[in-house]
Amino acid sequence: MDYLPVEVIGNxxxxxxxxxxVVVASATCRKWxxxxxxxxxxxxxxxxxxxxxxxxxxxxxxxxITQTIFQTNGLQCLSIIMDDVDEFSAAPVIAxxxxxxxxxxxxxxxxxxxxxxxxxxxxxxxxLEVLTLAHNTITGVEPTYQKxxxxxxxxLSYVSISALDLSLLLTACPKIEVLTLVSLxxxxxxxxxxxxxxxxxxxxxxxxxxxxxxxxxEADSIEKLHLKDCTLEVFELVGKGTLKLLRIDDVSxxxxxxxxxxxxxxxxxxxxxxxxxxxxxxMISKSSILKRLRLWGVVFDxxxxxxxxxxxxxxxxxxxxxSLSYDLKEAALQYGFQGLFQLENVVVLSLGWxxxxxxxxxxxxxxxxxxxxxxxxxxxxxxxxAKTHEECHTLAKFSSCMVKLGRKYPNVEIQFEYE
Numbered sequence: 001m002d003y004l005p006v007e008v009i010g011n012x013x014x015x016x017x018x019x020x021x022v023v024v025a026s027a028t029c030r031k032w033x034x035x036x037x038x039x040x041x042x043x044x045x046x047x048x049x050x051x052x053x054x055x056x057x058x059x060x061x062x063x064x065i066t067q068t069i070f071q072t073n074g075l076q077c078l079s080i081i082m083d084d085v086d087e088f089s090a091a092p093v094i095a096x097x098x099x100x101x102x103x104x105x106x107x108x109x110x111x112x113x114x115x116x117x118x119x120x121x122x123x124x125x126x127x128l129e130v131l132t133l134a135h136n137t138i139t140g141v142e143p144t145y146q147k148x149x150x151x152x153x154x155x156l157s158y159v160s161i162s163a164l165d166l167s168l169l170l171t172a173c174p175k176i177e178v179l180t181l182v183s184l185x186x187x188x189x190x191x192x193x194x195x196x197x198x199x200x201x202x203x204x205x206x207x208x209x210x211x212x213x214x215x216x217x218e219a220d221s222i223e224k225l226h227l228k229d230c231t232l233e234v235f236e237l238v239g240k241g242t243l244k245l246l247r248i249d250d251v252s253x254x255x256x257x258x259x260x261x262x263x264x265x266x267x268x269x270x271x272x273x274x275x276x277x278x279x280x281x282x283m284i285s286k287s288s289i290l291k292r293l294r295l296w297g298v299v300f301d302x303x304x305x306x307x308x309x310x311x312x313x314x315x316x317x318x319x320x321x322x323s324l325s326y327d328l329k330e331a332a333l334q335y336g337f338q339g340l341f342q343l344e345n346v347v348v349l350s351l352g353w354x355x356x357x358x359x360x361x362x363x364x365x366x367x368x369x370x371x372x373x374x375x376x377x378x379x380x381x382x383x384x385x386a387k388t389h390e391e392c393h394t395l396a397k398f399s400s401c402m403v404k405l406g407r408k409y410p411n412v413e414i415q416f417e418y419e
Contacts, residue, residue, distance in 0.1 A: 010039020119138070155178075182209060361398050
């Protein structure tokens with residue numbers, strides 16, 4: 001260890017991350033203390049890492065953080081995450097940011113302050129590439145002054161911001177590629193809660209726990225879109241066909257439109273969602289290179305609707321992973337497996353039930369007959385604690401059916417996952 005250059009020791013300390021561990025390790029000798037001061041790149045203060053933070057007074061904690069940061073020179077990644085700590089005074093927080101702003105590449109900041117401070121003002125016009133903000137308020141964005149020329153990843157959680165300011169903030173980030181929005185308190189200036197965001201560089205967008213009347217996202221380069229636990233009347237994506245992954249999880253939306261963005265879709269994952277199958281299928285029908293399709297826990301807007309497996313086979317010839325779980329009706333067998341079609345390239349098939357019935361066995365068998373390349377079948381089911389005699393009988397018949405199918409298709413690995 002004596003022969004290690006101080007730069008290498010600095011890299012070692014940077015990988016430790018947690019401030020307490022870095023301070024303890026740096027006490028090893030004078031060489032390690034030198035590495036801490038001049039070659040430390042990353043420092044993390046997280047109340048979840050060390051419970052003793054919660055036993056300290058706010059002022060004492062402010063002093064410890066200040067002393068630690070001010071003994072470094074050239075921090076590139078700073079994380080201050082204090083979920084369960086009382087509000088800090090604004091003055092020391094401003095001092096931390098001003099001291100490190102010229103060298104920072106990443107800032108992960110979850111600190112409540114009194115009064116609230118303008119993070120954008122302190123960190124703009126520098127080399128910041130990643131900015132994660134939580135439990136803060138953003139007001140009065142000025143894109144002509146508060147520019148983030150290098151920012152590629154922006155994450156806002158439990159942040160209060162107006163729709164206009166968020167739009168302006170994206171304008172101030174010409175190279176942004178990843179945007180994460182979680183539980184935003186969206187301040188609206190008019191009764192219609194509308195958000196319009198536009199970026200030519202965005203590639204990944206994740207939106208969780210947001211309620212809006214209308215959400216319009218214009219992103220010509222977007223590749224991944226994930227909506228989770230949102231309530232939206234209208235969601236529209238305007239793009240140029242670059243979207244590769246669409247994931248919708250527990251979302252309530254009346255009108256969903258991804259426009260011409262479906263041509264290059266490779267993954268569609270929809271769960272806990274009410275759909276009109278014909279309309280939804282039309283939306284993704286041009287995805288001729290689709291490789292993974294998952295419809296899990298979906299509810300059909302029309303009780304008589306079923307997923308047309310033959311249409312899936314013809315529209316998505318490249319499909320290799322198929323996952324389906326919804327309330328089976330007799331029509332699923334009558335209309336789902338008409339014709340002599342086959343799912344030629346499906347190698348992994350996942351099928352699930354919420355209420356087991358005799359239909360399910362026939363449904364599984366129908367799929368296996370039409371998947372000549374199948375290598376793995378995963379059955380997901382819910383088994384209630386209080387089972388009636390009829391439920392036990394149905395489950396027993398299903399188990400017997402699976403045994404027979406296992407013998408009929410020895411090259412297929414069959415797995416069961418029950419809740």
